[in-house]
Structure formats: C-alpha cells, structure tokens
Amino acid sequence: MFAARNNFLTLPTSTAAALAVEYLVLGGGGGGGCGNGVASARPGGAGGGAGGYATGTNAAMVVGTAYAVTVGTGGSGASSNATSGVTGNPSYFSSVTGYGGGGGAGFSEAVGLNGGCGGGAGSGTTTSGYAGGTGSQGGNGESSV
DSSP states (O other): OOOSSSEEEEOOOOSOSEEEEEEEEEOOOOOOOOOOSSOSSSOOOOOOOOOOEEEEEEEEEETTOEEEEEOOOOOOOOSSTTSOOOOOOOEEETTEEEOOOOOOOOSSSOSOOOBSSOOOOOOOSOSSOOOOOOBSSSOOOOOOO
16 A cells, blocks of 8 residues: 555565556545635535546466555635646556545536546536536546536
8 A cells, every 4th residue: 555655566576477456446536616705695615526537357477577556635615715736647557547526616616627636616606507527537526516
C-alpha cells in the first residue's frame, strides 16, 4: 500500500519470470463547495465527488522491474461561495489511472465539477435545480432541486 506520492514498486527477484497481480487504483476525492453562510432554505454548498477507480486482475508484472506508483491527493475545499471545491488529483499504477473526484459546487457556482465521480450541485438561488458533475469512473454527482 502506498500513502505518499512518487513511490516506485519493485518486485523482488524470484524464480518466477512474471507475477500475476490484482490492483485497485483510487484517485483523490474532490473538495467540497462552500455554502452562503445564511440560514435560509437554500444555504448549502455541495460535497466533492469520490475519487474514481480502476481495477484489474492477472496483470503480468515482470520480476525485478520498477513500476511507478503515484497516490493522488484530495482536492481542497472552497473558501467562498463563489467557487467550487478543487477536483482531486489522479493516482497512477504503471499505465493505469484512477481519476480525481469532481469538486462540489459552491452556493453560487451551482453545477458540480466532472471527475472520477462527479461533484454535487450547489443549491443556488433557483428553484429548478442544477446538475451534478459527470463521473468518468464512477457515479454522477447529485443534482439539486
């Protein structure tokens, strides 16, 4: 397991020429949006989307070869209601990518950002609602009503 960025995985030398591995690559989660700070019927910013994921089984890894591993960090939350949270950073295992989650919309930035899983929509000032972000490796962000 890797908990830091820019690590390398080197398989130990053994009698086997290749190993079959199973992997799960998770991107960093998206940051949340900021609410408007007023206790009203529609005060909220939305949550950021979860990091996307990629899985695989029986991937052939050559013994003694170094494989790049990068752990994506989560996006920061919004600091004002005029901005969305920041989309999370992707994670990598060799050529496999888990995309970062979409940032959640702030109160007045009403549409959630796209990402591995989409960020949620902010409540805004409309009664018709806004769309959540689109997820490329997971679910879409929730819309507001």
